Amino acid sequence: MDVIRTAIGLMSGTSMDGIDVALIRTDGRGFIERGPFMGVPYDPDFRGQLKRALELSRPLTDRSERPAELREIELELTWRHAIAVTAFMERFGLSADAVDVLGFHGQTVLHHPDEGLTIQIGDGGELAKRTGISVVYDMRANDMVHGGQGAPLVPAYHAALAGKFQQAGQAVCFVNIGGISNLTFIGTDGRISAFDSGPGNTLIDQWVEMQTGKTYDPSGEIGGRGKVVASLAERYLQSPFFRGNIRRSLDRGDFAPLQPEEASLEDGARTLAHVAAASIIKSASFLPETPAIYIVCGGGRLNATLMAEFSVMAERLGSRVLTAEEPGFDGDAMEAEAWAYLAVRSLDGLPLTFPGTTGVDAPVSGGVLATP
Ligand SMILES: Nc1ncnc2c1ncn2[C@@H]1O[C@H](COP(=O)(O)OP(=O)(O)OP(=O)(O)O)[C@@H](O)[C@H]1O
Ligand SMILES: CC(=O)N[C@H]1[C@@H]2OC[C@@H](O2)[C@@H](O)[C@@H]1O[C@H](C)C(=O)O
Structure with a gap:
């Protein structure tokens, strides 16, 4: 044994x-x-x-x-x-x-x-x-x-936790929304596919701290009062990183912070929450198949604005979104x-x-x- x-x-x-x-x-x-x-x-x-x-x-x-x-x-x-x-x-x-x-x-x-x-x-x-x-x-x-x-190294652990989904015949994808976000897909046959998926909270944290001194957007309430500035969002989402799945891991500094004159506090926070959500979906297009379930871990799951955006985008593609706690894990x-x-x-x-x-x-x- x-x-x-x-x-x-x-x-x-x-x-x-x-x-x-x-x-x-x-x-x-x-x-x-x-x-x-x-x-x-x-x-x-x-x-x-x-x-x-x-x-x-x-x-x-x-x-x-x-x-x-x-x-x-x-x-x-x-x-x-x-x-x-x-x-x-x-x-x-x-x-x-x-x-x-x-x-x-x-x-x-x-x-x-x-x-x-x-x-x-x-x-x-x-x-x-x-x-x-x-x-x-x-x-x-x-x-x-x-x-x-x-990086990422967490996938070996995600795979060990995924047994019950595999047995239920469900392809599952863990999403960690930390400073940077990363994905681990575990297919019904146990196949693992994992990579960093884009900016997570870092851009939001930098933006909110620069403007307010708070270190993050609590529950996403600042972003919740703003609207997405499409041109700014596109600037991030057109990054070559999302065009191919060649680079699997990211550095904290790979995406430049938003500058103070580029948006109001609320619109900036909302736009960056949108970018965080859309980055995951864009990167998920490189997974072997669309996951039946996303399990969201990391501090970003506590940003309700980000989570609402991500849930709408994922559900449109036929996936269910669960926080880590729903199947009994601890997302922190x-x-x-x-x-x-x-x-x-x-x-x-x-x-x-x-x-x-x-x-x-x-x-x-x-x-x-x-x-x-
Ligand atoms: N209550 C909250 N509301 C909104 N956002 C939150 C809340 N609590 C934490 N966060 C966000 O989560 C971040 C911390 O997340 P986490 O601890 O998962 O990241 P990390 O482990 O440092 O990053 P990485 O996974 O990239 O190494 C905070 O910086 C903040 O942006
Ligand atoms: C180099 C580095 O520290 N990368 C981190 C970072 O934070 C999230 C993402 O980028 C991930 O690739 C990795 O951390 C997790 C814990 C990992 O290695 O799985």
Whole structure:
């Protein structure tokens, strides 16, 4: 029998809004028992430091390079993860020896898949030392070495969750609407097809923050009061990214922010919510078939304006749209759970990525193990 391990996944995503912490028990294969979840938001000062890390990383050409200021931010990020793990274990009454492994994503500061360069800051060795728990980190690099785009990695977990839909003969597509959105299609025959689908919340967040100081559009209510400016929407939707399914993954900076003079606050938020929804539909045209069901995860599912647009577009094409919670998942915890799952797979040398997910030449494992 395969070993069942207890793993905690740690995700600091492209929205840079905080650390998601989730626990699962899994054999890294078909057995998954989902445990508790906790979100630890970043304060504005640290969000500022992460934005600075993106700037500092722009000129880097070697993924291990750490200019002094970037290294300081990396250590601060790592310590914040250690504090988040400790708080999580205290809250849920767990001791360090009850957890086999931490799956540590770190923070993506640069992602140029066409150049084979992806950089995540986060020091796995330091995290293992601080928490007393083994850490699997740097899970994207080996995929790139083998011809993949280094993202998305969550599809292996989505596929493991999709069993019940497969048994019901339904082709299902997970949609993660984070800073960037990504899709995982699982056919009735188990076939996986996955890729980033376009801008998610990042453009909306940047727009709302620039105009109001709020970091996002709560429930999509600002956008809900606006109208779509077709010419602006088209500017995004005519991007070459949507013309072919060659580039499977995106960088946070691939779509330029809307400029303040280009729209009113409300119309800008509405237009960008429309762009986020339409991007998913455009990219979904490259899936092997139209999914019977979309399962929506990530913070974007809480933007009612975006969700209303997406539901209308998807239903017109014959698909049903469910939030992750409707079939019993947790849309906030999904990526952190996935990082826990991938860490366990890494320990067992199982593939993390597949030709149908990152475009890697053949299924490969990945991740680096650090012990306390
Ligand atoms: N209540 C809410 N109403 C509207 N939008 C929300 C709400 N809560 C979160 N969001 C949006 O979700 C974003 C965070 O989503 P999430 O945590 O899924 O992204 P991420 O994991 O950082 O990104 P990625 O998946 O690209 O790595 C926020 O930046 C915000 O735009
Ligand atoms: C390079 C990188 O960090 N990419 C993220 C980003 O955020 C969403 C999308 O773009 C996805 O490709 C990926 O994250 C998820 C967790 C993944 O790898 O599956």
